[in-house]
Amino acid sequence: MNGKLAGVPLPKLETIHVRVDPPNQVRMSGTITLRDPAKDLAVFYRALHDATIQDGIKELCVDVTALTFVNSSAIRLFADWTTWLKNTPPAQRYTLKFRTSPKLTWQKACFSALLVIAKDVLAVEDA
């Protein structure tokens, strides 16, 4: 483990707060309503993905319990992330674990669907 995750640049967005807590925790809070969040967030997720592989981390935990609302484009970015992971060689793969709030309906529906699409690389845990 060489600490690449800790050096990932955070996205500078008005409505969302992101924190990276090494060795393997990421916390996201706020809302994502940008028309095109990919410009900032896809870059951030990709950097997290690459850093996690480089650090040899076997499970990356993303806490979204305080992420109260996201738009469709943001959901697509989570789906894209699972696809990158599925396309990673098995030896380098890690488990992407989302910590969710059972009180937020969007999280229940969204991450249940992602589990169907990427059950071999994804885990979901209720807070």
Added chain:
Amino acid sequence: MVPKSPRSSAPPGTRTAGGRTTQSSAGPPQPSVPGPTFGQRVRAAFKTPGKSSRPPHREPVRRPVPTRAPHGEQAIALGGQVNVLVRISTRAGDESLTYVHEFVSHYATERYRAAVAESIRLAAFELLENGIAYASISSPVVIELGEQDPWVLVRVSNDAIEARASRLTALVEKLTADPQATYLEQVRRSVGTPGRALLGLARVAHEGGMKLDAKTTDGRVVVTAYRRS
């Protein structure tokens, strides 16, 4: 009953995104007066110390209901009356989506239990985003929040080309038949594709647990999402 167009049926005194009342649309053009934007006024209303965030009381306005009820017994009854609580008019290309969504979300949070408010919040965002994305610049996009016991509804109307309206109707029928499977299919399809995710209606139906209705009248498409309050 043939519903009036959103512009002509606007209840008197209804606030619009530009701060005008719909009464002014029937009279001569008003001179343009510089002032705070709609978003600034919404934010100011929510941030003024000592001022309640609860929206001001408005007299209920009786309006026509959707003329099509594809959901059998669970659909909004034909011929019933909708009590419109909020009606906001904006335009394609406006940056008002966030502010309008913020206003409707606050209103819903004040008025309904958490699960219902969350559904309304989702529907308001997704339907309005669709309306703003697909409407032409010159035409208003109108969002309404209303009630028809026991339903609460979010309704967005905008102009649309026929092909778009047909695709919309087909998608609504698919979502009505199986919201969960259609949602999953849409999520799969969205992966890795550029541009808009096009998940909005599927989210409203599946995540929000809302029923959908779409109809086209005089070149305007009206999408209604509703659920029990």
